[in-house]
Amino acid sequence: MIVEIGHYALVLALALAIVQGLAPLVGAIRHDGALMAMAQPAAVMQFLLIGMSFAALAYAYVTSDFSVVNVFENSHSLKPMIYKISGVWGNHEGSMLLWVLILALFGATVALFSRGMPDDLRALVLSVQSWIAAAFLLFVLLTSNPFARLNPAPLDGRDLNPLLQDPGLAIHPPLLYIGYVGLSITFSFAAAALISGRIDAAWARYIRPWTLGAWVFLTLGIAMGSYWAYYTLGWGGFWFWDPVENASLMPWLAATALLHSAAVMEKRDALKIWTIFLAILAFSLSLLGTFLVRSGVLTSVHSFATDPQRGVFILAILVFFIGGSLALFALRASALKPGGIFAPVSREGALVLNNLLLTTSCATVFIGTLYPLALEAVTGEKISVGAPFFNLTFGPLFIPIILAMPFGQMLAWKRGDLLGAAQRLVLACALGLAGMVVLYALRGGSVVPAILAGLAVYLTVGSFVEVYGRLRNAQNASSFFARAKGLPRSAWGTAIAHAGVGLTLFGLAATGWGVERIVSAKINEPVLVGPYEVVVTDIAPRDGSNYKDLVAHTQIREGGRVVAEMDPSRRSFTTRTMVRTEAGIVTLGLGQVYMNIADVRIDGAIDLRLYWKPYVALIWLGALVMSLGGLLSMSDRRLRIGIAKRAAARMQPAAAE
Amino acid sequence: MRFVLALCLALLPSLALAVQPGEILADPKLESRARDISAELRCLVCQNQSIDDSDAALARDLRMLVRERLKAGDSDIEVRDYLVARYGDFILLKPPFKMETLLLWLTPFAVLLAGAAALIAFSRRRRSEPVAAQALSEAEKHRLQTLLGPDGDKP
Numbered sequence: 001m002i003v004e005i006g007h008y009a010l011v012l013a014l015a016l017a018i019v020q021g022l023a024p025l026v027g028a029i030r031h032d033g034a035l036m037a038m039a040q041p042a043a044v045m046q047f048l049l050i051g052m053s054f055a056a057l058a059y060a061y062v063t064s065d066f067s068v069v070n071v072f073e074n075s076h077s078l079k080p081m082i083y084k085i086s087g088v089w090g091n092h093e094g095s096m097l098l099w100v101l102i103l104a105l106f107g108a109t110v111a112l113f114s115r116g117m118p119d120d121l122r123a124l125v126l127s128v129q130s131w132i133a134a135a136f137l138l139f140v141l142l143t144s145n146p147f148a149r150l151n152p153a154p155l156d157g158r159d160l161n162p163l164l165q166d167p168g169l170a171i172h173p174p175l176l177y178i179g180y181v182g183l184s185i186t187f188s189f190a191a192a193a194l195i196s197g198r199i200d201a202a203w204a205r206y207i208r209p210w211t212l213g214a215w216v217f218l219t220l221g222i223a224m225g226s227y228w229a230y231y232t233l234g235w236g237g238f239w240f241w242d243p244v245e246n247a248s249l250m251p252w253l254a255a256t257a258l259l260h261s262a263a264v265m266e267k268r269d270a271l272k273i274w275t276i277f278l279a280i281l282a283f284s285l286s287l288l289g290t291f292l293v294r295s296g297v298l299t300s301v302h303s304f305a306t307d308p309q310r311g312v313f314i315l316a317i318l319v320f321f322i323g324g325s326l327a328l329f330a331l332r333a334s335a336l337k338p339g340g341i342f343a344p345v346s347r348e349g350a351l352v353l354n355n356l357l358l359t360t361s362c363a364t365v366f367i368g369t370l371y372p373l374a375l376e377a378v379t380g381e382k383i384s385v386g387a388p389f390f391n392l393t394f395g396p397l398f399i400p401i402i403l404a405m406p407f408g409q410m411l412a413w414k415r416g417d418l419l420g421a422a423q424r425l426v427l428a429c430a431l432g433l434a435g436m437v438v439l440y441a442l443r444g445g446s447v448v449p450a451i452l453a454g455l456a457v458y459l460t461v462g463s464f465v466e467v468y469g470r471l472r473n474a475q476n477a478s479s480f481f482a483r484a485k486g487l488p489r490s491a492w493g494t495a496i497a498h499a500g501v502g503l504t505l506f507g508l509a510a511t512g513w514g515v516e517r518i519v520s521a522k523i524n525e526p527v528l529v530g531p532y533e534v535v536v537t538d539i540a541p542r543d544g545s546n547y548k549d550l551v552a553h554t555q556i557r558e559g560g561r562v563v564a565e566m567d568p569s570r571r572s573f574t575t576r577t578m579v580r581t582e583a584g585i586v587t588l589g590l591g592q593v594y595m596n597i598a599d600v601r602i603d604g605a606i607d608l609r610l611y612w613k614p615y616v617a618l619i620w621l622g623a624l625v626m627s628l629g630g631l632l633s634m635s636d637r638r639l640r641i642g643i644a645k646r647a648a649a650r651m652q653p654a655a656a657e
Numbered sequence: 658m659r660f661v662l663a664l665c666l667a668l669l670p671s672l673a674l675a676v677q678p679g680e681i682l683a684d685p686k687l688e689s690r691a692r693d694i695s696a697e698l699r700c701l702v703c704q705n706q707s708i709d710d711s712d713a714a715l716a717r718d719l720r721m722l723v724r725e726r727l728k729a730g731d732s733d734i735e736v737r738d739y740l741v742a743r744y745g746d747f748i749l750l751k752p753p754f755k756m757e758t759l760l761l762w763l764t765p766f767a768v769l770l771a772g773a774a775a776l777i778a779f780s781r782r783r784r785s786e787p788v789a790a791q792a793l794s795e796a797e798k799h800r801l802q803t804l805l806g807p808d809g810d811k812p
Contacts, residue, residue, distance in 0.1 A: 233710075235710055237710060240705055240706070241705070242704065242705040243705065298704075344780060352776060356769070356772045356773065356776065357769075359768070359772065360765060360768045360769045360772060361765075363764060363765065363768040364764070364765040364768075367760070367761055367764040367765070368761070371758075371760070371761045375757060375758075379757065381746075381757060382745065382746075382747040383746050383747060383749075383752045383757070383758065384699045384705075384746075384747055384748070384749060384750050384752065385750070385752055385761065386697075386699060386705060386707065386750025386751065387696075387707070387750060388696075388697050388750050388751035389750070389751050389752060389761075392751070393762075393765045397765065397769070518676050518677065518678050518681060519678050520678045520679075598677060599677075607677055607678050607679075608678075609676075
């Protein structure tokens, strides 16, 4: 019964979404306050209905109701509770339900936290948002119904794919989806601005917290996914340039570009056309990602052609929203007056350069991801585009971005002083170069890691030079801290987020200094890896609820002393008769010892893969620091409720000129 | 006891890890060449993994094949060509530069150049615009005339 209520709630949500798509739109065009006012309660109600529906599916999973096809196919009564819950979105139907739930969550958030916004803008935003919701609700109901029943109900389920039975599944998809779907709000804002024709600096300020929020979650989601791959896939790789990863990287690159161009629009009323275009592009890439992941087109063009229902549906949604918004864009863009003028060497100029490079790198990922599909569809020829292609094209594009980042912070708006900026960055450059030389001398090997690590030092130090410049005239420590506190949070946000990129880069560079040992070792036979000795002391079986482990108790020693212990294992899942390796990972400082066991031989020796990965934790810590920067920027005073309204009021006479 | 345990393990569905100790060549130079080559070859039955990273049986066979060719004295390019002849371009993770992949390799540069060109053109136009917009109105010209006197425009 609860399952049917969930299904029904979803149908009601669709009906409501259609109303919410139409009424406020008509209201905004006719200046009818009553119709516009429908948007807010409808958005909140829509979220509650989809929430009910989601809760109903979660209930079916938690109670192991195998009369529901979706639960039968993806769950098992013995599965640990955390995976029963996260299993809700560990499959196509459930993950699409999570998608629409988050979409509705964002709609409801706009409805509740937009008091400072003009009524017609809010009505239009919620209307566009609801169009997207309606399209995807229709998709779920028609092609991916998670509530379908099975009669007679089987005794037990088929269990979730063992690779997905991991805490990563509980965290990664929700984070990533919040980021992905969060970009729908910026899209709705862009479409609303195009419909109303009012595109000004105040608009750029409204979208800022939403873009930042989506960006923060996208950053966390990608980092989390990367760490998940790192510890599950068994050899410590963390980024594969896999189409599914690229599908999330493209919106991230577009959102990063959007954040920076929106800053120019907000401060200087320039780059308006471009910013609107990026807002459309970012969400379009999210939709494209959804299409790539959900249609099955990636596995093979042919498997897509044999069961095209879902793919074609998402493709239709894609074409409708991207095509519709671009048509609106084409209609309105010519009417937009370019705003503030700036010299090529200026903060604006630096941000334009950032946008050029980020968009180009995004285009590179795009073509690399879709080219094999397109080529196979057109000529039938199969090619692979993998890591070597992206390292060769994407890599060089990111170097100038990194070099330019500290300069961008240092240049003044309108007209900057490049030489002055360079002088203030002398220390950062010197430290970077010193880092290159010292690290090369210490580590040896190829020059590439040392060069990249030096760049990372330059970027991390350089990120704080601008903030330091504002503080260095402080007389004493207490005035220093008072000034530091008084700086706008967005200044700190920029510095910290940029430094985060530096940290991640350092972690990436350091992979070049990693040590790998692939050996057979006997019990108590030490194996050297980097500065450590690794010893397997014992092998023993261990039972889990729906799996059996074979654990290798392992000690890590340094100079004869045990510094850490770990338990890498081989895990056999009973229901799906599948084996998975569980890596043993120990973090020592910023580096990690990473170990996997394979076959145990008759003579008792074990095949091991052992790694010492210096500074590897920085890759993900850097992403956390980036997100922290984003959150700080979000909490900036000027973005809080009420302040935006006063700013908009000040903006109005200027717009009328 | 340990023997029994090992026997149980041997009966488990075998899970080969990527490169295994038994596969490694005695000559470290040759082995490192083999690793570099393997990293750029696709495991044909996997989603997007190189044969160096993959646990699949086919990847293992291909790794052995690469090492056999190297031991037989092939150069890196000969090994790659040998595999392409057998499996087609699909096995190369870095697609070759040829007619069919022209668009793939050139797009990044084309986008960068087109973007830069558009920016330069745009900023040129912008720089010439304000001048036109700031031309003096008739009233201003008149006022300038009166300020400068009748000989104002003939220095």
